[in-house]
Amino acid sequence: MVKITDVARHAGVSPSTVSYALSGKRPISEDTRQRIEASIRELGYRPHAGARALASSRSNVLALVIPFRTGIHVPVVMQFAVSVVTTARQHDHDVLLLTQEEGEDGLRRVADTALVDALIVMDVQLRDARLPLLRTLDRPSVLIGFPAEAAGLTCIDLDFAAAGGACVTHLAELGHRCVALVGSPPAVYLRQTGFAQRVTHGFTAAADERGLTSTVHPCEATPAAAQAMAERLLREHPELTGVVVHNEPVVQPLIEAFRRLGLRVPEDLSVVAICPDELAEQAPTPVSSVAVPSAEVGTRAVELLMRKLDRLDVPEATLLPPRLTRRATTAPRGG
Amino acid sequence: MVKITDVARHAGVSPSTVSYALSGKRPISEDTRQRIEASIRELGYRPHAGARALASSRSNVLALVIPFRTGIHVPVVMQFAVSVVTTARQHDHDVLLLTQEEGEDGLRRVADTALVDALIVMDVQLRDARLPLLRTLDRPSVLIGFPAEAAGLTCIDLDFAAAGGACVTHLAELGHRCVALVGSPPAVYLRQTGFAQRVTHGFTAAADERGLTSTVHPCEATPAAAQAMAERLLREHPELTGVVVHNEPVVQPLIEAFRRLGLRVPEDLSVVAICPDELAEQAPTPVSSVAVPSAEVGTRAVELLMRKLDRLDVPEATLLPPRLTRRATTAPRGG
DNA sequence: AATCGCAGTCGAAGCGATTCGACAAGATCA
DNA sequence: TGATCTTGTCGAATCGCTTCGACTGCGATT
Numbered sequence A, B: 001m002v003k004i005t006d007v008a009r010h011a012g013v014s015p016s017t018v019s020y021a022l023s024g025k026r027p028i029s030e031d032t033r034q035r036i037e038a039s040i041r042e043l044g045y046r047p048h049a050g051a052r053a054l055a056s057s058r059s060n061v062l063a064l065v066i067p068f069r070t071g072i073h074v075p076v077v078m079q080f081a082v083s084v085v086t087t088a089r090q091h092d093h094d095v096l097l098l099t100q101e102e103g104e105d106g107l108r109r110v111a112d113t114a115l116v117d118a119l120i121v122m123d124v125q126l127r128d129a130r131l132p133l134l135r136t137l138d139r140p141s142v143l144i145g146f147p148a149e150a151a152g153l154t155c156i157d158l159d160f161a162a163a164g165g166a167c168v169t170h171l172a173e174l175g176h177r178c179v180a181l182v183g184s185p186p187a188v189y190l191r192q193t194g195f196a197q198r199v200t201h202g203f204t205a206a207a208d209e210r211g212l213t214s215t216v217h218p219c220e221a222t223p224a225a226a227q228a229m230a231e232r233l234l235r236e237h238p239e240l241t242g243v244v245v246h247n248e249p250v251v252q253p254l255i256e257a258f259r260r261l262g263l264r265v266p267e268d269l270s271v272v273a274i275c276p277d278e279l280a281e282q283a284p285t286p287v288s289s290v291a292v293p294s295a296e297v298g299t300r301a302v303e304l305l306m307r308k309l310d311r312l313d314v315p316e317a318t319l320l321p322p323r324l325t326r327r328a329t330t331a332p333r334g335g
Numbered sequence C: 001a002a003t004c005g006c007a008g009t010c011g012a013a014g015c016g017a018t019t020c021g022a023c024a025a026g027a028t029c030a
Numbered sequence D: 001t002g003a004t005c006t007t008g009t010c011g012a013a014t015c016g017c018t019t020c021g022a023c024t025g026c027g028a029t030t
Helices: A004-011 A015-023 A030-043 A049-056 A074-090 A100-112 A131-136 A160-173 A186-190 A194-209 A223-236 A248-260 A277-282 A294-309 B004-011 B015-023 B030-043 B049-056 B074-090 B100-112 B131-136 B160-173 B186-190 B194-209 B223-236 B248-260 B277-282 B294-309
Strands: A061-066 A094-099 A118-121 A141-144 A155-158 A178-182 A213-217 A242-245 A270-275 A288-291 A317-320 B061-066 B094-099 B118-121 B141-144 B155-158 B178-182 B213-217 B242-245 B270-275 B288-291 B317-320
Touching: A004 A015, A004 A030, A015 A030, A049 B049, A061 A074, A061 A100, A074 A094, A074 A294, A074 B074, A074 B094, A094 A100, A094 B074, A100 A118, A100 A131, A118 A294, A141 A294, A155 A160, A155 A194, A155 A294, A160 A178, A160 A194, A160 A242, A160 A270, A160 A288, A178 A194, A178 A223, A186 A194, A194 A213, A213 A223, A223 A248, A242 A248, A248 A270, A248 A277, A270 A277, A277 A288, A294 A317, B004 B015, B004 B030, B015 B030, B061 B074, B061 B100, B074 B094, B074 B294, B094 B100, B100 B118, B100 B131, B118 B294, B141 B294, B155 B160, B155 B194, B155 B294, B160 B178, B160 B194, B160 B242, B160 B270, B160 B288, B178 B194, B178 B223, B186 B194, B194 B213, B213 B223, B223 B248, B242 B248, B248 B270, B248 B277, B270 B277, B277 B288, B294 B317
Parallel strands: A061 A094, A061 A118, A118 A141, A141 A155, A155 A317, A178 A213, A178 A242, A242 A270, A270 A288, B061 B094, B061 B118, B118 B141, B141 B155, B155 B317, B178 B213, B178 B242, B242 B270, B270 B288
Antiparallel strands: A094 B094
């Protein structure tokens, strides 16, 4: 394996000059830089990551902790991960993948061994056991989602409360007076996951403000549950004309269930989802929706982390404003 | 940060002794080992990953290259990734995530910088541009999927040919005489992806062998395409009574489309899928299926890699035998 | 004219582990 | 009873890079 001394010799300079040419931390004359770059290419030199990390105390690796449990939509996680990796690469960093199940020990391990410079943690609970650790860790971190007490932490996510509100507003403007929220599975609420609660609050608050009748219904992520939910909603709330769905796997089954029950969507019943745009677009009837912008969250999370690594100031909270796209499942009340 | 010399001093031994106690590469008396372990706990020592990598030329990190494009079912990738991470951790390794789009340069980079010790590459094409590179790389690798020319490489995957055959056999044993394969999107075939072709071959060969009439139909991964496909199959092959589906997103829509067209499943038409068990189980009507065992493939891939890192022999090809589970969508022909 | 500052480079000292050779002391063998 | 192993430990070299301080010229400043 060719090393920096080989390059130095080949270019007729000292190793430190090669290093400075590479890092740009000290001025190097155009001429020698050229020679060095030529030598690097010719010899096929690649700096040894471990040596670099040891000498500079920077590994240029980010940790990404992904969740893997019920009620979390897999494609969202995946898309997020891909966007984190892509953005990290643009900043000359790599990404180490950790699973939730490694827990606090895993975080401590990769931080204390200096395997990673910084961490991105997904699926943060309202009172997450990892928060104290993240606060004391000497490495910067960014959380996806908001815990109950976020002071001293950097958090980013879609503004789920506003998203819930935006759905209600959209329905209200179309004249709907009675709306329901079909939410995440009960387990998600029991876990005290922030985004589920925030949607609920935003939904309810907006409905109250505009004087709409509203109800909230957690729902398992299965077609059968969707069918049961549709039946129940029609039975218990016959005056219902607007439904907000925040539960990806159920969006389609729910719409189909309503149709089977004789309701036309959107003529008799409007449906707005909170879900990734792709899911909403690809449905047989494209679904009006507030986008869950996982790719953007991933990109922004990495950029926040990079700023923190550069010791620049970052906002503690970043809430992405909801973006509602009207498609074919919402219509004015009464057709 | 506490380092090995601190531990050594605290325990009254030399740094090398601490190192040997940790690695077990030389015998250490029970007594000193105890003292060292106590010191480590007390001081909270964690070996510096970079220093370790530099000195030992082992980073204890694996690279995982994941695909991200049309026709690849996201949950399968995700589950695979999680099982790779979990298994790697059991072997004291971490996992660096790379995306396909980094391509050969990405592989070369992480290998040449000694950032990773070994690589796992998913979604291998029949003639994959990365193969020559992987062959010459000094680091071991395992491929998920089989290229056209696999000599000198270590590959593992479900035996897709046998899986296609198993589906046909199952249908044949139920008395079906005319079967169709609804496959991956055309793009997957055009990309020359091994598994798609292998399913086709296995399917066709088994049908021929048993004297069944068979046809093969690539299909886009959308409900609309499923509907069109169902209509077309009924029109062009009215005698059809058995369908094999190898296209996850389409399994459910296709069954629904058949039912809308007046066919009872399984009474009039049997359907077998090649898909993850969870998907087959969770359907409204549980689907008879050959499992795509992504978690097992991930585990086995890591174990192969570990053996290679230990310079042990491994088989060049590992084909996992298909496992067919009969559920509620297959029945004897004629009800 | 003396001084300062900056561009450009070098040499050497780490960074924090692993590993090799050496060595002492006791066990084993002929 | 030596010779030979094995066990348990130490010291020093080494891994390949970054970074700090120092040095040389040279143009700009006073």
